Amino acid sequence: MTMPEQDTKATRALQELENSSSSVRLQAALAVGTAPDPRFIDTLIERCAVEPDFFVRDMLTWALTRHPSSMTVPKLVDELGSERAQARSQALHTLSKIGDRRAWPAITRALLTDADDEVARSAWRAAVVLVPEGEEPELAGVLATQFGRGELETRLSLSRALIALGEVIMPILRAAMTDSDPRVRQHAIATERLLRDPDAGFEFAIEEAKRVVALGATGQEE
Template identity: 60%
Template structure:
């Protein structure tokens, strides 16, 4: 039984303090102590923590714990109704790199929430088993054309990281009847071939997408 003098009890309370600097120090201390008894408090805090730097420290603290302790808790978070809980769990799983997480990560690639999907794409690239790259490329290809420029860049980078496995998917997408999909595929192929190039739509593709948007407004 923990008491108020127990360091873990103090850290749990500090993780929900009003002051972000107090929460940051608590996450840092939790990671330094690497107490498996803190796993639930750390995972729960990830779901609601508003400060980016604190969230990053929470992930670091979780990565300091044994994977067999953290991974089951993080996988359970992927079923949460809270988007941030899913997103942060995916982010942390990508850092831990335990292959046991792959099936549930793969099941989140089409999450309706953009930030969760973005985290899923990044985690999938980190965790994809050897030999499954083509299947992952096909799943990611189904998301081409989704979202704004930043989201499309995230997906483009994920597909580009798969390199040759992504080529058939991108080639097929350049013949899509949807101009957004074609433009996205073309931009992704450019950064696949030249990672230092800018992720931009071609002038022709940009005009097609703009025209499509204008038509949608008129309707």
């Protein structure tokens, strides 16, 4: 295939990223990722911030991972300061998929405690992938400030992030299991149950934790 033909195909694919049909946008993102070109990066990142379809967003992320991280990571880090929540959450999600630890300094406490649940959840997932060896306890301490936050899905995301850090979370878990806030205690107990038994369902763990809290125990004796 000649260069003019490649350029024509690339131009068409980039235009189709804005098509009203999600299936067309999905195919366009696939095409861009199949033939990566640094000229695509800015458009892919811009599209991530506004794309309404989950599957298309995931394909956009895949397309970005196909480009050199030396080119994508600095641009994605810039997106973390966006006022648009989706831009922040999708940039964090993409950074977690790329896995380049040079992005770690950009995973700030502000992002880990972002008021938007999707941004915070994406930050938690990115943080446990990118955290340098030895900094896990400090990260766990920040994550623990989010115990009791949000609905079931958000709480499960936090528990999974903490569990991914391993045994370093135990002192923090024990402290949270005696917190004055019952929602914090419930969430910490459920996380500890899930750490001990990864096959246990989170909903079951939460219900069991509620029972433990209602009985006035921490669950550590059981």
